[in-house]
Amino acid sequence: MLEPSLMKIALDAMGGDFAPEAPIMGAIHALRVFSDIQLILVGTEPTIKEIFYKKGGNAVEQRVEFLHASQVISMEDPAIESVRHKRDSSISKCVELVKNGKADAVVSAGNTGAVVAAATIFLRTLPGISRAGIASVIPTEKNPFILIDSGAIIDATPENLLDFGIMGSIYSKKILGVAHPRVGLLSIGTENIKGNELTRGAFKLLSKTHLNFVGNIEGRDLFENPVDVVVCDGFVGNVVLKTSESVATAIVRWLKREFSKNPVRILGALLAKGAFESVRKKTNYEEYGGALLLGIRGTCIIAHGSSTPKAICNAIRVAREALIQNVNHVIIEEIKTHHELIECQKSSSLPVA
Amino acid sequence: MLEPSLMKIALDAMGGDFAPEAPIMGAIHALRVFSDIQLILVGTEPTIKEIFYKKGGNAVEQRVEFLHASQVISMEDPAIESVRHKRDSSISKCVELVKNGKADAVVSAGNTGAVVAAATIFLRTLPGISRAGIASVIPTEKNPFILIDSGAIIDATPENLLDFGIMGSIYSKKILGVAHPRVGLLSIGTENIKGNELTRGAFKLLSKTHLNFVGNIEGRDLFENPVDVVVCDGFVGNVVLKTSESVATAIVRWLKREFSKNPVRILGALLAKGAFESVRKKTNYEEYGGALLLGIRGTCIIAHGSSTPKAICNAIRVAREALIQNVNHVIIEEIKTHHELIECQKSSSLPVA
Structure with missing residues (x-):
């Protein structure tokens, strides 16, 4: 029986390339570090229990529950169909725990599309928000920025991008501690009129908010002159996320290969090893936690x-x-405030009778 | 008077951040290297003539003509409007030389949108092609790949992307010497069904061609497991192009800064300097020539x-x-062949009477 005063987080023990070992080991570590959480490990119960105890879970078992799920959604499964048909999958069961108030949050490294679909179908969106967006934290040399949406919505509307701007700004404030997050709209030119139909529409909407909206930004600005929140649709965001990872990995690997080309360079690389290590550490996705x-x-x-x-x-x-920052509550309030602002702007521009 | 047997290339002497000096110095150098070309330098005639002779143009002046253009389209000017209203701009005049058969090709480092607009308005598209696309050459550790479209069309159709695949494949064969270029469609998942409406439509069309079409590729494949031709719309392509440049620059700069943090690393960096130099050379846009x-x-x-x-x-x-490879002629032939193939497929699938 879990302690009601602690935060309860449902963990998909079957999600990710290294499941179930990696999620379970991560869970044990998290329970050691954070004394205010409890975890519900969801997956093939006998297997995950065995691994849990083998990996030294005894010490934290008072704050763990296990929930059996007979199905697994694979990385290749089609998102919506698998959520509809595999009702006993670890992803669906995790999300249902949140729906039924038995968990406060869910964590999954499984099929992204399926997690988005399950969350949207079972939990529904917050009042005033029509579609959810994935907010990824992207490292740079100075401060990380938020990229929203990095893959939840493929065919977005300007209104979706407006919501992303508002929600991304709250994330930046509440989780990353940025006082006045600068919000940029990813486009292909910095002038207002540049971009496609979607970004031109979103530009107009974002301009009317209370956000610290800096206007259009380009791909070249992302890492050269980063803003705090980058707004785009899920197709573009996903391409940007994966392209950035790919370029960074390729450049470092390439440099390392060049470094090994002769004895002098090898010596140089050995002496300068700490430099690579330092960049690797700051760009490591493991640090950003999803x-x-x-x-x-x-x-x-x-x-x-x-x-x-x-x-x-x-x-x-x-x-x-x-959970501690009550991000969802802040989102609901901000969205309400924004709509009141728009109504007020509208009525103040009505012709005098 | 230029020699009729030589190729004639119109150069926008006013285009780019370092114009007119850089274009003119580049022109003089090209004339020295390639004995089979002639150049028409277009811009503010007294200025460009003066720079030309000051920079040592005398030696190649037999293969140069000057053409005065009283206007310049700046980098910030709106593309279509400026082409329509600045008929005496260096960009418009360069393109008109090609239209009137007085030049075989045009080179400009000026406002990209204006160059695309001028070329499309004055020259029109090739038979069977509805929209032009920008094919950029992107360096990787092994071979460079073609990214098409990197910014000409903002709201593309599946048919445009089909044309880009065919044209990109020809570029890869004819200019980069790849025997059977692998063509990939940039999307957000490798399965056929992944992507947005545009890419799902383009996937179907590209599958029916004679191209070596490998299907969808993701941002993560671009530099990890590169294909020869990457097809996407101009918005996504432009974001990818600029993001890649930005990440590469940022990573190298960051590493260099880390290298300078202590004396041991500085020594290491000195010994391994050649490695950075080697990567810099291969990723330098100057080498790819636009x-x-x-x-x-x-x-x-x-x-x-x-x-x-x-x-x-x-x-x-x-x-x-x-010009030497007669790329446009090959495009016209390939597009014709492709449409014949489609007609043939259609008629062979007709019900037997």
Whole structure:
């Protein structure tokens, strides 16, 4: 029986490339670090129990429950169909725990599309929000920025992008501690008129908010002159996220290969090893702990598909912080305030009778 | 009077951040390297003539003509409007030289949107092609790949993406010498059904071609497991192009800063300097000479906005190669063949009477 005063987080023990070992090891570590959380491990019960105790779970077992799920949604399964048909999957059961008030948050490193679908279908969106967006934390040399949406909505509307701007700004304030987050709209030119139909529409809507909206930004600004929140649709966001990872990995690997080309360079590389290590550490996705699915009635963290125990532990940390900061409550309030502002602007521009 | 047997290339002497010096110095260098070309330098005649002779143009003046243009389209000017209203701009005059058969190709490092607009309005598209696309050459550790479209069309159709696949494949074969270019469609998942409405439509069309179409690719594949031709719409392509440049620059700069943090690392960096230099050389846009605008009745090279003399010289080299390889003729033939193939497929699937 779990302690009612502690935060309860449901963890998909079957999600990710290294499941169930990595999620379970990450869970044990998180329970050691955070004394104010409890975890419900969801998956094939005999298997996950065995691993849990083998990996030294005894010490934290008072704050753990197990929930059996007879099905697993694979990384290749189609998102919506698998959520509809595999009702006994670990992802669906995790989300249902939140729906039924038995958990406060869910963490999964499983099929992203399925997690988004399950959260949207079972939990529904927050009042005033029509679609949820994935907010990923992207590292830069100075401060990380939020990329929203990095893959939840493929065909977004300007209104969705407006919501993303508002929600991303709250994330930046509440979780990353940025006082006045600068919000940029990802486009292909900095002038207002640049972009496609979607971004031109979103530009107009974002301009009318209370946000610290800096206007359009380009791909070149992302890492050269970063803002705090980058708003885009899920197709573009997903491409940007994966392209950035790919370029960074390729450049470092390439440099390392060049470094090994002759004895002098090898010596140089040895002496300068700490430099690579330092960049690797700051760009390591494991540190950022997964993306928050913003806009749903519940707290849902989507961890990286190849999450290690450390990454899972950090994803649990993000869930915990989102609960402590009451991010959803702030979103509901801000969205309400925004709509009141728009109504007020409208009525003040009405012709005098 | 220019020699009729030589290729004639119109160069926008006013285009780019370092104009007119950089274009003129690049022109002089190209004339020295390529004995089979002639150049028409278009811009403020007294100024460009003066710079030309000051920079040592005497030696190659037999293969140069000057054409006065009283107007300049700036980088900030709106594309279509400025082409329509500044009929005496260097960009418009360059393109008109091609239209009137007085030049075979045009090279400009000026306002990309204006160059695309001028080429499309004055030259029109090739038979069977409805919209032109910008084909950029992107370096990787192994071979460079073609990214098409990197910014010509903002709201593309599946048919446009089909044309880009066919044209990109020809570019890869004819200019980069790849025997069977692998063509990938940039999307957000490798399965056929993944992507947005545009890419799902394009996937179907590309599957029916004779191309070596490998299906959907993701941002993560771009530099990890590169194909030869990456097809996408101009919005996504432009974001990818600029994001990649930005990440690469940021990572290298960050590493360099880490290298300078203590004396041991500084020594290491000195010993391994060649490694950085080697990567810098291979990723340097100056080497790639600008992007080819494919699909118009004429040969048009869009050079990088911050083109140096070397970049301009290489852009002229690309124009020369496109002319020698008769890229447009091959495109017309391939598009015809493709439509015949589709007709043939249709008639063979008709019910037997």
